[in-house]
Amino acid sequence: MDDRVIEFIRGLRAAGVRVSLAESMDALxxxxxxxxxxxxxxxxxxxxxxxxxxxxxxxxxxMFPLYFGSGGPMMQNALDDLSPDEQQMLQTALQALSGRLQxxxxxxxxxxxxxKEQLEEMARRAGADWAxxxxxxxxxxxxxxxxxxxxxxxxxIREMMQQLQAxxxxxEAINKLMGVVEANREAMAEQVAQQIGLQIAQQRADRPDELxxxxxxxxxxxALTANEMDLLRQEVKRLVxxxxxxxxxxxxxxxxxxxxxxxxxRANQRYGGVPMxxxxxxxxxxxxLVLLCDVSRSTENVVEFMLHLTHELHDQVSxxxxxxxxxxxxxxxxxxxxxxxxxQPDKAFDIIRGMLPYxxxxxxxxxxxxxxxxxxxxxxxxxxxxxxLGDGRNNFNAPRLDLVKELQTRARKxxxxxxxxxREWGTGxxxxxxxxxxxxxxxxVRNLAQLSAAVDKLLTGS
Numbered sequence: 001m002d003d004r005v006i007e008f009i010r011g012l013r014a015a016g017v018r019v020s021l022a023e024s025m026d027a028l029x030x031x032x033x034x035x036x037x038x039x040x041x042x043x044x045x046x047x048x049x050x051x052x053x054x055x056x057x058x059x060x061x062x063m064f065p066l067y068f069g070s071g072g073p074m075m076q077n078a079l080d081d082l083s084p085d086e087q088q089m090l091q092t093a094l095q096a097l098s099g100r101l102q103x104x105x106x107x108x109x110x111x112x113x114x115x116k117e118q119l120e121e122m123a124r125r126a127g128a129d130w131a132x133x134x135x136x137x138x139x140x141x142x143x144x145x146x147x148x149x150x151x152x153x154x155x156x157i158r159e160m161m162q163q164l165q166a167x168x169x170x171x172e173a174i175n176k177l178m179g180v181v182e183a184n185r186e187a188m189a190e191q192v193a194q195q196i197g198l199q200i201a202q203q204r205a206d207r208p209d210e211l212x213x214x215x216x217x218x219x220x221x222x223a224l225t226a227n228e229m230d231l232l233r234q235e236v237k238r239l240v241x242x243x244x245x246x247x248x249x250x251x252x253x254x255x256x257x258x259x260x261x262x263x264x265x266r267a268n269q270r271y272g273g274v275p276m277x278x279x280x281x282x283x284x285x286x287x288x289l290v291l292l293c294d295v296s297r298s299t300e301n302v303v304e305f306m307l308h309l310t311h312e313l314h315d316q317v318s319x320x321x322x323x324x325x326x327x328x329x330x331x332x333x334x335x336x337x338x339x340x341x342x343x344q345p346d347k348a349f350d351i352i353r354g355m356l357p358y359x360x361x362x363x364x365x366x367x368x369x370x371x372x373x374x375x376x377x378x379x380x381x382x383x384x385x386x387x388x389l390g391d392g393r394n395n396f397n398a399p400r401l402d403l404v405k406e407l408q409t410r411a412r413k414x415x416x417x418x419x420x421x422x423r424e425w426g427t428g429x430x431x432x433x434x435x436x437x438x439x440x441x442x443x444x445v446r447n448l449a450q451l452s453a454a455v456d457k458l459l460t461g462s
Contacts, residue, residue, distance in 0.1 A: 005031060005046070008067040011201045012050065015059040018223050019050050039068070054421055055220065055446065066198040075187050077111035078180035082173060089167045090177070093160050101156055104149040108184040109177070119195045122147065128199045141196045145189060157181065217449040221301040221419055229301065232448055233346070236305065239452050240312040287385045287458060288319040290411075292372065294390030295324045295349075295356055296363045302419040304349045305448060306389050309455050311337050321379050325368035325390075326356040331376070363393060365431075366400035373403050380410045385458060389417040389445075392425065392432030399431040404438045413440045417454060421446065 009024050030045040043064055051060050079087050094105055107113045114122070126144035128137075145151075157178065164174055217235065219228065291310065293303045307322065322332040332352060339348035380386060386407055408414040416439045418425065418432060425432035436442050443454040 004067060007202065008046070008063065009050065011063050011067065012056075012059060015063065015201075017051070017056045017059055018053075018220075023050055023052075042068070053220075054423060063201055066194060066201055075107075075111040075113050075184045076180045078109045078177050078184075081176045081180075086169055086173050089164055089169050092167070093163050096163070097156070100147075100149045101152060104153065105156065105160070105181075107188065108181045111180075111184060113184075113188050113191060116195075119192065120199065123192075123196050123199050126196075128196055137193075137196050141193045144192055144196065148192075150185070150189070153185065217452075218447050220446045221305070221448075222298075224301060229346075232305070233308070235448065236308050236312065239448075240309065288381075288383050288412075289321075289458075290379050290384055290386045291320070291322040292329075292368075292386070292388045292390075293322065293324050294363065294365070295326050295352055296390075297358060298393075299389070299391055299419055300349070300353075302417075302445060302451065303389060304346065305451055306417065306445075306455075307332075307337075307348065309452065321376075323372065323376070324352050324356055325365065325372075327359065327362040327364050327367075328356065329368035329371040330355050361395045363395055364397045365390060365392070365394050366398040366403075369400045369403040369407075373406065377410070380407060382410075382412055384411045385413045385415060386411040387415050387417060387458070388435075389419075391418055391420045391430065392416075392435050393429050394431055396429050399434060401431075401434055401438060404435055408438050408440065414438070415440060415458065416442045417445045417451070418442065419445055 005027060006024070009019050009027070012019055026049040027046055030049050031042065034041055034045050036042045046064070047057075047060055051057060079090070082090065090109060094102055094109070097105060122144055123140070126140050126147055128140050128144075149156075161174055161178065164177075165171070217232075224232065289310065291306070293299075293306060295303055303324075310320065311322070322337065324330055324332055336348050336351050339351070404414070416432075416435060420430075420432070422444055424430065425436070443450070443457075445451040445454055
């Protein structure tokens with residue numbers, strides 16, 4: 001059982017869950033003390049020792065039954081309820097079937113389903129080796145069931161019932177037989193789904209450095225390795241293409257404008273109150289953005305991707321200014337941002353780090369807000385969307401909520417992107433709950449999927 005727990009921990013890590021060596025040892029010690037006789041107690045002991053973030057509950061709940069499940073419901077032996085003569089009739093009917101259908105019906109009637117080795121081989125033939133995530137697992141499962149003959153099963157069952165009736169089997173025996181076959185069919189489908197899920201989880205654990213695309217999209221920024229950062233930088237190119245297309249489509253649909261009831265009524269008074277001319281509100285669809293980005297160690301990964309996304313999409317905004325803050329605030333020069341536009345976001349961020357060198361407990365958001373309001377307030381007007389990207393932590397310095405209120409009043413919209421979990425807001429030195437009360441919108445952006453969705457919403461106005 002120790003080996004299976006270790007495999008499970010590797011599977012969790014491959015799914016983006018951070019599990020330290022100490023936490024792994026705690027899980028093994030808990031299993032030693034509590035045992036495994038109670039499955040619910042065993043499950044709770046693993047969840048308590050291995051999971052520390054609320055976002056990690058979902059992958060734990062998804063993967064636990066794959067590693068520690070029973071393999072699906074038990075299958076029944078239909079022969080137990082048949083007389084010797086009826087068993088002979090059934091064997092004769094099964095022998096008349098061809099190939100895979102004969103094998104499938106034998107599994108469903110005997111209750112002896114495919115072995116683990118047979119399931120693994122059929123899963124490989126169905127494409128489990130290249131599948132990487134739960135969405136692909138469902139597709140592979142459907143394909144494997146089709147290859148086993150499930151798509152032809154309904155027709156085959158009807159024909160077998162007719163054949164058994166012709167042989168003289170009683171209707172009561174046929175009904176019992178078909179009831180067992182139906183129950184076994186559901187049990188086998190569940191066994192197949194669990195086997196596919198387990199194989200994919202194990203493959204993912206064996207090659208974590210090869211993950212890409214949608215898997216990494218949901219992995220928290222703070223848990224990304226250097227190799228995974230490189231892979232996600234490539235993923236940003238695809239995201240930019242999608243976001244640019246959505247923003248362009250939004251503008252195309254918005255050219256006519258939004259129906260203006262008041263203007264329509266006023267314009268049509270000369271027609272005796274009967275509307276003849278439709279009036280529309282025109283509005284500027286390209287937003288004007290100002291970014292204030294916290295470049296402390298706790299947020300640097302998300303800031304890099306934020307700058308990469310927004311500045312790759314510079315043609316979708318009318319105007320954009322970017323600032324970085326830590327213990328002080330600096331405007332990010334155009335020559336630095338040009339590195340981002342030439343697919344060098346990591347180089348750009350290295351320069352930004354050099355402008356604001358790290359020192360322990362150096363973040364002073366309140367002081368940086370004061371600098372921004374004193375020197376750069378002209379960048380904010382009624383057409384500007386101000387985005388603050390940071391965790392809202394001030395190291396117990398003054399949060400300057402008064403300046404946030406002033407900025408929110410002056411800007412068209414004040415939006416906050418926070419890479420921390422919502423349950424951490426307001427804890428320790430976090431002033432996030434107070435900041436939130438003075439924002440128009442707040443987004444939790446713990447991974448690239450959440451960040452791209454938030455940027456998409458800003459650009460499209462959806």
